Amino acid sequence: MDFSLSAEQLELQTMVRKFTKSEIVPNMREWDERHHFELGVVKKLGQLGLMGVCIPEQYGGAGMDYNSLAIVCEELEYGDTAYRTAVSVHTGLNSMTLLQWGTEEQKQKYLVPQAQGKQLAAFALTEPDAGSDAGALRTAARRDGDEYILSGSKIWISMCDYADNFLVFATVAPELKHRGVTAFLVERTMKGVSTRPIRGKLGIHGGDTGEVILDEVRVPVANRLGEEGEGFKIAMSALDNGRFTVAAGATGLIRACLDASVTYAKARQTFGVPIAQHQLVKQMLAKMEAAYQTSQLLVYRSGWLKNQGLRNTRETSLAKWIACNGAFESASDAIEIHGAYGYSNEYPVERYLRNSKALVLYEGTREIHTLMQAEYVLGERQDKPLNRMLPAWRGPDDN
């Protein structure tokens, strides 16, 4: 067992921390107020090799291990949830799924430019009537010669207004429920694809979320990912990676809450002493530290399993549940510590709270993860090796 980060990982951590501090933190209050997503940030992340950090070099990535992706996510979410979300959908949900399930041609065509940050990617599973019950989706895929015709609508799709490529899930046979679900690689430029943003969100005002409409979109059979009916498995395996990035991001949000709270608690005086000297404030700081440390350990264990090429659905679900809940509770306590000031955007903690609620909801609600964990301990759910696993990390010299 080795709990240390490698020299390369430490270097990566320093680089992304510096990037977040200079490119995101100073602008975030204004961007959040203006509901502005800064595409330039993502472009720079691409130039730094951070949009494909764990994708092998042969496919245009940086060839680092899966925990390096966790490091990127933690550091970005320290700045804001929006930019970590962009990496989550682009790398975690889309590119890693291509790496696991794509044919060589699909990898060359889509994974390479995505890992290089030249094209942006998103993940389109959720529908107006299919969220937690993802197998109930209704977007239809009808075979017509060497094409499929896709019709339907997807909602709550992060980065939908900016993505070049979408991983879309549709059903070839709704009566088969989850066994009819099939995955497709859809390009924004295909006729019949349109997107529109969702306004009025509680949080992640600095990020893009919207709807993808598919109006009789003709998709070549060569763009089907996996076999007909294999899409639900593909979607769930994608979520194993997406949830990992969300959990890692949550650790960054907890750290941001902790840092802001420590600074404020040392400076603010009540009853003649800094509020950090009051036991109930200390208790909140201690809870944040516990949430940070436990969540990070769970995230790194999940990354370690990925590095070995092992199933990690159970461990990733636990990491996602604990870290996101920890972020939500830490953000709420951070406002408590800041008192009335925490209730205004003069301090970042109110943004942290609004953003943290999204973490608890997306990529499996708190309730879904609670139920999954109960099912594991009751022996009702088991993780077996899949026919196509995410490739194990082969080490720094082998990429």
Ligand code: COS
């Ligand atoms: N990887 C690969 N395959 C998986 C898998 C995974 N992580 N999890 C499940 N599967 C497979 C199962 O092996 C099963 O295969 P068979 O049909 O061959 O038996 C199939 O998928 C169905 O799985 P399961 O029985 O677990 O499905 P359930 O209907 O019980 O529910 C939950 C699964 C509720 C856990 C799932 O629908 C879920 O995670 N929902 C939340 C969806 C979500 O996170 N949405 C957010 C989208 S992004 S914002």
